[in-house]
Amino acid sequence: MPLPLDNQLCFALYATSMAINRTYKPMLDEMGITYPQYLVLNALGEADGMSVGTIARRLALESSTVTPLVKRMEQAGLV
Incomplete structure (x- = not known):
């Protein structure tokens, strides 16, 4: 059992994790970004000019997950 x-x-x-996401959601909605985008922006705030691979390692994600996220952020003018 x-x-x-x-x-x-x-x-x-x-x-x-769910409680944290609920807490952050109103702020992120106001900024027009998602939680993963928020994490990327914070990682870049630690060291501007990081490669996608470095961002992925910092966030404990795969590069294949971060690449499309960063591309969408670039298109939106966030990075």
């Missing part, structure tokens, strides 16, 4: 959700660390992390 599986452990109750409240006894699983993965569920606590998931619930925390």
